[in-house]
Amino acid sequence: MSISETQIPSAPAAADSGTVVAAQDVTRRYGEGDAAVDALRGVTIDFPRGQFTAVMGPSGSGKSTLMHILAGLDVPTTGSVEIDGVEITRMKDKQLTLMRREKIGFVFQSFNLLPMLSAEENIDLPLTIAGRNPEGTWKESLLKAVGLDTRRKHKPSELSGGQQQRVAIARALASRPTVIFADEPTGNLDSRTSGEILDLLRRSVDEFGQTIVMVTHDARAAGVADRVLFLQDGLVVRDERGLTTGAIHDIMGTLE
Ligand SMILES: Nc1ncnc2c1ncn2[C@@H]1O[C@H](COP(=O)(O)OP(=O)(O)O)[C@@H](O)[C@H]1O
Numbered sequence: 001m002s003i004s005e006t007q008i009p010s011a012p013a014a015a016d017s018g019t020v021v022a023a024q025d026v027t028r029r030y031g032e033g034d035a036a037v038d039a040l041r042g043v044t045i046d047f048p049r050g051q052f053t054a055v056m057g058p059s060g061s062g063k064s065t066l067m068h069i070l071a072g073l074d075v076p077t078t079g080s081v082e083i084d085g086v087e088i089t090r091m092k093d094k095q096l097t098l099m100r101r102e103k104i105g106f107v108f109q110s111f112n113l114l115p116m117l118s119a120e121e122n123i124d125l126p127l128t129i130a131g132r133n134p135e136g137t138w139k140e141s142l143l144k145a146v147g148l149d150t151r152r153k154h155k156p157s158e159l160s161g162g163q164q165q166r167v168a169i170a171r172a173l174a175s176r177p178t179v180i181f182a183d184e185p186t187g188n189l190d191s192r193t194s195g196e197i198l199d200l201l202r203r204s205v206d207e208f209g210q211t212i213v214m215v216t217h218d219a220r221a222a223g224v225a226d227r228v229l230f231l232q233d234g235l236v237v238r239d240e241r242g243l244t245t246g247a248i249h250d251i252m253g254t255l256e
């Protein structure tokens with residue numbers, strides 16, 4: 001079966017689907033001279049509000065580099081990135097830190113929770129650092145949504161991997177960020193737990209209108225997204241919507 005025959009219609013765009021993240025002609029070169037590596041070679045891409053995008057591609061294709069640049073954790077060699085219509089590419093460090101705190105949530109493969117803090121304290125921490133008070137009712141609905149309202153006093157070491165990742169997702173959602181960036185969020189989890197985490201990310205898009213950009217090499221993970229970008233050698237080579245897991249597999253096979 002060809003790829004186009006396996007596509008299913010994508011859901012209609014959300015009513016307020018303005019662009020929340022935009023990259024224009026982004027390049028990233030590591031190193032210099034003969035040792036230079038062009039990790040990104042001219043990426044122009046928009047992410048509309050309330051959409052779940054997966055970023056796929058072979059190892060070394062530039063996925064992590066792109067995510068770090070979109071999130072203001074790294075600076076492009078040339079080109080620009082806007083978040084909520086504000087160019088972040090030339091911001092000073094302090095401004096960038098504030099922007100990230102305000103507008104971006106992160107979920108990492110390795111959970112990155114603070115071991116001395118309880119689940120609830122981990123969730124509250126970014127807001128506390130930003131001098132904001134966690135909104136009580138929002139936090140309660142988050143704790144329920146991630147299934148941790150009875151484990152809120154537990155430390156990360158007293159929680160399973162899946163529970164720890166659910167804490168990390170609640171932490172990312174707590175500030176109602178403009179966008180959540182997730183880098184291989186299911187990379188350390190078994191298949192069943194991965195399914196629960198993907199389900200939770202999907203629900204945060206459907207129920208809270210969260211915008212998510214998720215880097216993954218797992219076709220099943222990408223299959224829950226609305227849109228899948230495929231990178232190869234530092235370029236976006238395909239931008240697809242409504243792909244089945246099988247179709248994603250087929251495309252990855254052509255890129256590797
Ligand atoms: N800090 C770095 N210094 C030099 N080269 C790097 C660095 N980070 C990544 N690269 C190179 O850039 C390319 C893209 O890497 P990366 O964005 O990590 O790809 P992916 O996440 O898709 O595996 C690879 O060739 C990688 O070796």
Ligand SMILES: [Mg+2]
Binds near residue numbers: 063065
């Ligand atoms: Mg990577």
